[in-house]
Amino acid sequence: MFSIDEINEKAFKKFQNIGYPNSKNEFWKYTNLKKFKTLDFINSDYDSYDKNHKFNFELNIPTITIYNGKIMSYPNIKNCVLLKDKLKNCSESFYNSIFSYKEKEIENNPFLILNNANFKNGIYINLDSNLNELKIRIISSSNSNGYASSYNKVIIDAEKGTNSSVYIQNTFLDENSKYYKNNTLDINLKESSSISLVNLFDESNQSFCMNNISINQESNSKINMKSFFLNSGFIRTNILNDLNKPDAYSNLDGLFIGKENEFIDNNLIINHNTKHTFSNVMYKGILDGKSNAVFNGLVNVPKDSFQINSDQKNHNIILSDTAKINSNPKLKISCDDVKCAHGSTIGNLDEEELFYLRSRGITLNKSRQILLKSFINEIIDDIGDVNCKNFINNKMENIFNE
16 A cells, blocks of 8 residues: 655655756756746645636546646546545556656656655546546646645556547636646556547746656557647646557657747657657747747667667747747667658748748738748647647637737
8 A cells, every 4th residue: 555645755855865957967958947946836726716617628528627736526437546546555566657767767857756746646547448538627826926836647547459539738727827837647558559649738928837748658559649838938848758669659749839938848758668669759839039949859779679760850930039949859879770860940931932922912920820820730730639629720820810
């Protein structure tokens, strides 16, 4: 029998020894935590939650609602269990698989262990024939001058042969909300399972968000994950993807929109831990105002992991003289029999294309919108759910019209 209190205590001691990361760590070279360390954190308020609040993004599927770190509602089925209850009767192997991180993982991402040190509960989800569609809404809010802190933990197991769709919406209630959110999402795909996952980040412009995503894949498993960063203050997302058995396939797409003083930081590590595995990464960014973005991508192919096929790309459009991005796609290959490629582009909207559209009587603003929509369509077009696709397109329309 395991308890959350024990996990909190062990993790806190671990974090005390490690501390916050600094720029000497390659994965944090362009991430300045100076302001974060000065934040005035306060306890989250749960009483202000309005269960009748109307959101723009609704799907008629089973839904889990998390408010300021507290599980407010979840489907009353055996597939969804509170972590506090799951830990009471779980095996030691389950406990170790979830809460025992490798030293290198913790060193490169101390916020992972900080989540373990502070979470009070979480949700365990088992995807099978009884549950193959799910929405998770993670809401943050604060009516105080301090930063309300919350630690969210979601664990997803996809059973053998299942084909599932998951939609995660990170959002807020009050646009003036100040909050710090630390999310951990662990995804485990068993043999021949498949997950299509859409991750929406629509945060307050005064928020500080740390997202930790771990993906473990067995043979013939497939994940297709799309991450959309639509609004934010300071947001960093760490993705660790382990392809552990042959014929595992991973497709990770991302779209981030930077405005005003927003900071958007994406870090991906993909480990091809065995032969004959496949990965594809395509992240696109549009940056305006004084926004700042980071893309760090690392594809790791160790010795004896032959017949690997991997492609990693990051393309960015800069709309102002004061916006900037640091883009660093990298390969670490210790095996000969591989097909691995990586690339990055940073530029402005094409002047010739703008001239062509304007010569057809289209205004400058409309011409810019047409080119930007064309740039992002590759990421959005193959979203399966029409309501989800329309929600993202409408958000894009509002952003481009600002």
